[in-house]
Amino acid sequence: MGLFGTSGVRGVVGEELTSEFFLELGMALGTCLPVQSTVCMASDPRLSKDMIKASLNAGILSAGVNVTDLGVLPTPALAFLTRKLDCASGVMITASHNPPQFNGVKIWDPSTIGYSREQEEAIEKVYYEKRFRTAPWDSLGQVTTNVTAREEYFKAIEKIISVKTDLKIVVDPGNGAASQFATDLFKRMGITVLPVNDEPDGTFPSRPSEPRADTLVKTIQYLKDEKADLAVCFDGDADRVVFCDEKGFLGYNEMIGFISYLVAEKASNKTVATTVETGRLLDHAVAQAGGKVIRGKVGDVAVAHLVKDYAACIGVEQVGVYILPEIGMHPDTLYATLFLLQNMEHPSEIRTFIHSLPEMHFEKKGIECSNDKKQNVMKEVESVIDVLEPEEVNLLDGIRLEFSDSWLLIRPSGTEPLIRVICESESESKMKTLINKGKTMVENALQKVNP
Structure with a gap:
């Protein structure tokens, strides 16, 4: 059985995943990269992040590859910065929406697409055969810390998109990697933000790291109490986002349908890429813009390759993943949220649009x-x-x-x-x-x- 699933390596820390495992995974990754190349690394706030980072670092450095530590960042920022910082790979330590005892690793290449199955198999081959490259003492990799990574991502977003809105937005990162990140970015864009569950905490004390209708009841009540217009809710590493209004949870297929419609309406190529898990509501939504939907395997990497191969205007997964090629081939929930706010005057437009489609x-x-x-x-x-x-x-x-x-x-x-x-x-x-x-x-x- 391979090391990688549909979204990298993932498991329970101390059971499937140990410090010894991550040491050898780092050695295998480093062996597959050029000597003296650089990997950038970030994590979500899970309690196991430091142990995993130390083990991965030791393995990568032993193969003569450098590591740039970006600290705690959302996955969209890490993936984007892999290209921006000209790194050979980007390593995100996260278990995404899984509970706090889980953790894992997802690897990105400089195109901002997550590693392909072929790239993962190359790492697995080295890992299982134990054919690790060991650099001599004077060629070992070195660790540096990049304290400007957050600012570089913010500036890049500001160059690509601007938002003018009077809406009051509740931002709920669920104590995950987007805590004090999404709020700061949105405020910087001139958006009125009401943060909740905005302190990074790897135990996810306020709600489970997966944002769902049943886990967002308190967030929706807060939205109502504060007379806000929309709630933007992220998972543990912010590669997924869902939305709520005063009437409640806005739905998975409903939101990927609405945002895909907005994107396709403006695009010359109105193809939308998705997976076999996505419902036909998306087809009905995209048809309103004269577009079509293509489906492939589950996982953002598979969707990214569909976007690339078909020059699609957007790639989506039913769980709240959005890939917009103008920012990169990675899921970028922060940019997707800004695009939504740029192209919508009021959240009531979402339910009006969905109600115009066949009921599913x-x-x-x-x-x-x-x-x-x-x-x-x-x-x-x-x-x-x-x-x-x-x-x-x-x-x-x-x-x-x-x-x-x-x-x-x-x-x-x-x-x-x-x-x-x-x-x-x-x-x-x-x-x-x-x-x-x-x-x-x-x-x-x-x-x-x-x-």
Whole structure:
């Protein structure tokens, strides 16, 4: 089994992930990079960040590669600065939306795209064969600290976009990497900001690091109490963002649909890139701008390559990932938020637009499944899917079944020990029927694999 999932290396610290593991991962990464090249490194505020950083640093330096420490930064800033600082790679220490006991590493190349599977396989080959390059004492890498990284990102954003709005915006980083970063950037852009959960804290004490309707109840109440217009809510490393208004959570497919529509409306190439997890609401939204949607594998790296290959105007994932090529090929939730505020007079426009589209019913369930059993479970599921009589079967990433008015996806998570069952339908009753059938299929397959 490889080291990397759909979003880098990830696991529970002290169990799958140890200091010894990160030392050798750093040695493997350093071996794959040119001698005396430079890696920039940042992290979210998780408590394990210092241990992981020290271990990675030791491994990278031993291979004769330098490290520039950028401190705690959101993933969008780290990815952008990998190119801006002319680094050979960017290393982000984060477990994104996972709970605080998790951590991991995601690696970016100078194009601002996360490492491809081929690049990851090169690291895995060195790691498993233990063929590490060891630099002599006078060629070891050195660590430097960059204290201007935050300012460099802010200045770059200011050159690309300006925002004029009278809206009052609640910013909720959830004590993650965007704490005291998003607020400062938005204030600098002239936006009225009301921060909440804005102190970096790797235990995520205020709410879970994944922003969802059920974890943002207090944030929505704060928005109402302060008579604010919109809440912008980030996950642990700010590679995902969701939005709320006075009526509540604005939805995942709804917001990627609205923002994609705004982007496509202005673009010459109106192609929007996404994944097999994304619903048809996006297609309806983009069609309003005369655009079309292309789908590929799950993960921002796969979406970035679709954006690049098809010259798409935007790449999105249903969970709140936004890739806008004018800033880079990485998820940049900060820039996406600024684009939204630049092109919207009032949040009521979002619900008005969504209500103009065909009504779609969407639901996602997760069934616990250990990583070592996922492949066998999926084989069992694939063997029985014909009983659902799908019109089309897509095996690009998981099993996506297409019906005239619905679709069902069964797919192993690349970041958690889960198999996800996702369904969307024009009919709420059909959606519930299909998703329950999919869930039962997975549960039955689990019993066969693990009697």
